[in-house]
Amino acid sequence: MTRADTATKRAADVSAMFDEVSPRYDLINDVLTLGNDRLWRIATTRAVAPRKGMRILDLAAGTGTSSAALAAEGAEVVAADFSPGMLAQGRKRHAGNPLLEFVEADATALPFEDDSFDAATISYGLRNVSDPRRALAEMHRVVKPGGRVVIAEFSTPPSALVRAPYAFYGRHLLPRIAGLINRDAAEAYRYLNESIEAWPAQQELASWLREAGFERVGYRNLTFGIVALHRGFVGRPLAPAEATPAAEKPAAAKKPAAAKQPAAPKKPAAPKQPAAAKKPAAAKQPAAAKQPAAKKPAAAKTPAPKQPASRPPASAQESGAEQ
């Protein structure tokens, strides 16, 4: 059994590990989470708010369980993953679903055009990516202005009363139960637990989202914080009228300029074009007014009549927990 190293998460090892658990992956999930995974998926689907006509990227989609829930609402879903074994299971399971397309892709170098999705989501995948910040930057690059990302990931229960028994379960029971269902899976589920323990808590992941350029970042705990649902929006470009009197604008409110940022760490080079030049990180940039027009050419990417990718929910809470 391949067992990825939690410190390096070498792509070949992670991919091989998921290839090997793929045949019984969904069953093991159901058992290990006592069925809670189904409730978490419902919450994730609601947060993405899929609608007919939307094109949604489900990243690290695995066997496509979360993708199918999005497609069930009428959205066209690209289920991307780098494990051929998980993709093969997904294609078999969802054969004949015209709204679901499985694509082999690495989250850190997506083979998609800029602004080509109305929304992107990743469920229990970001933690497995060797460079999760780069994956976030890639999600920011491929989602249209106004579109959202939703991340479902294991997290840190705020209460010590939950943390202690949960840690015991993860370290001692989880690999054994997984091993009973699939003898070879015990090692993979030891990795799963280690990767959860090493994963940043809610606030830190929220700060990664902001660094990647997402706006109105927030999160909500599910099942006492065993899972957290993070979301953020891609900022819209300035309307020409807003863009002119640079000095009069409140700096933080508008889509800022990219020029101040070191391009590489924030927006890694995308296959098509350097993402940093197009959608700068909003939260970090006080100098929004300096050069808005140069960064996001309105004509090329976001003409005025462009349809918004999605509407933020009225109840969306910014920069913090939604309980």
Ligand SMILES: C[S@@+](CC[C@H](N)C(=O)[O-])C[C@H]1O[C@@H](n2cnc3c(N)ncnc32)[C@H](O)[C@@H]1O
């Ligand atoms: C725990 S599974 C989650 C699958 C699915 N999203 C779900 O909710 O059931 C994690 C998935 O992440 C994928 N993965 C990990 N790193 C990846 C990367 N860099 N690019 C694409 N997929 C990746 C694995 O192949 C695996 O299918």
